[in-house]
Amino acid sequence: MPATAGIRLRDAGDAGDAGDAGDAYTNGxxxxxxxxxxxxxxxxERVSDPATVRILERLPMTRSWHCADIGAGTGSLAGWLAARCPDGQVTATDVDTRYLDAMPRPGNxxxxxxxxxxxxxxxASLDLVHARALLTHLPGPEKVVRRMAGWxxxxxxxxIEDPTYLPAEASPYPEFAALxxxxxxxxxxxxATDTTWARRIPAAxxxxxxxxVGMSAELSVxxxxxxxxxxxxxxxxxATPGLLEYGLMSExxxxxxxxxxxxxxxxxxAWLMVSCWARRR
Ligand SMILES: C[S@@+](CC[C@H](N)C(=O)[O-])C[C@H]1O[C@@H](n2cnc3c(N)ncnc32)[C@H](O)[C@@H]1O
Structure with a gap:
């Protein structure tokens, strides 16, 4: 196996193996x-937060909501939720919390x-569960949606928000679309990334x-x-070292x-960032 970029090729046996999902991402x-x-x-965050905030603002959020941002990355949305729900509680999770640990954090x-x-x-402990650009990278995202619904x-x-690509053949810039x-x-x-997953979110x-269940999308240009x-x-x-390493595109x-x-x-x-929302009965 080539090793210059130090990125491990996913074994066939990894498919659906939730135990490796975090490791595959962290080492990827x-x-x-x-x-x-x-x-x-x-x-x-700077590109995607405005559309996410517009969607969250449409929910009947109160100051005392209990929220979780799953796969919170560098934490801007978790911080926004904490400010928006000062009498509530926000939990930011990630498989690698080094960026979240470094951010200034309010008490909630x-x-x-x-x-x-x-x-x-x-x-049945949370008023809101949010995840952006996470489930597209996980094996069995439908199963994760079911588990989140139970919380x-x-x-x-x-x-849930995830990106999906537009058909490459429709682009007037074949090389850019190929990249x-x-x-x-x-x-x-x-x-485990599946760039077609976003369209299946409402069904899941x-x-x-x-x-x-609702659905909207923001075009990334x-x-x-x-x-x-x-x-x-x-x-x-x-991505370039990995693209070269796996022969996916020449320099x-x-x-x-x-x-x-x-x-x-x-x-x-570039892609559509698909946003979907739904409520537990
Ligand atoms: C593309 S980033 C998106 C970050 C943030 N949600 C945003 O939209 O700005 C994906 C995040 O999910 C985290 N992640 C990846 N796999 C995960 C897993 N199995 N469980 C929890 N977090 C995971 C990554 O560490 C990363 O912070």
Missing amino acids: VLGHGRTGEYERLRLL LTVLDQDATRGSFPP LKPGGWLV LAACGRLLALTQ MAEAGLTD CGRDEVEDAYWRRSFAQ DRIQRAVGHLDEPGFADA
Whole structure:
């Protein structure tokens, strides 16, 4: 097995093995120990938080809600929830809490080192469970949705958000679309990532017995916004060693694809961030 990027190829036996989900992520392309990952996640927050906050603001949230942000990353949403629910309690979980441990924390925000495929909360204990850009990386995301639904109090809300790519063949920039597809392929090879999962979230929520299921999406556009482009440049740089290691794309093609971001007229869709919400009866 090639080893230059130090990224372990997922064994066939890993499929559906929840025990390896956290390790596969932590040791993978997006692991928190990777150079630049902290900055990449901060950029993701700047790109994605506004749409997430709009969705959370539509819920009947009170000051005393008990909330959990699962796979909380660098913690901006957990911090937002803690400020929004000062008389409540917010738990931010992650399989690697190094970024959460470092953030300033109000008294009602707790950090928990927990693998979402194994860890648990007491049944019917939470008013809100939120997870963004997490379930797409987990084996058996439907099962995780069922478990999260069980943590909700009657009337509590589950909000799940995950990205999904648009068809590569529809892009007028084949090389750029190929780079996005190759990144998705790299994540699928090295961890459990399924970039098609997002479309199945509403069905998974309904199957988990939840009601009032809703769905919306925010288009991520490359080439038009400084912060969004910085996020994608960081992501492509981080993926490059793995793309080369697994022969998914040559260095020349990667450079040409990334070079589009410097062209004044360039704009292409990167992904749809799909947001879904549902309530426990
Ligand atoms: C792409 S980041 C998203 C971070 C944050 N939710 C956001 O949207 O800004 C995915 C996060 O999930 C965490 N994660 C990955 N696998 C996990 C697992 N099995 N259990 C809990 N957290 C996990 C990662 O460590 C990382 O912080």
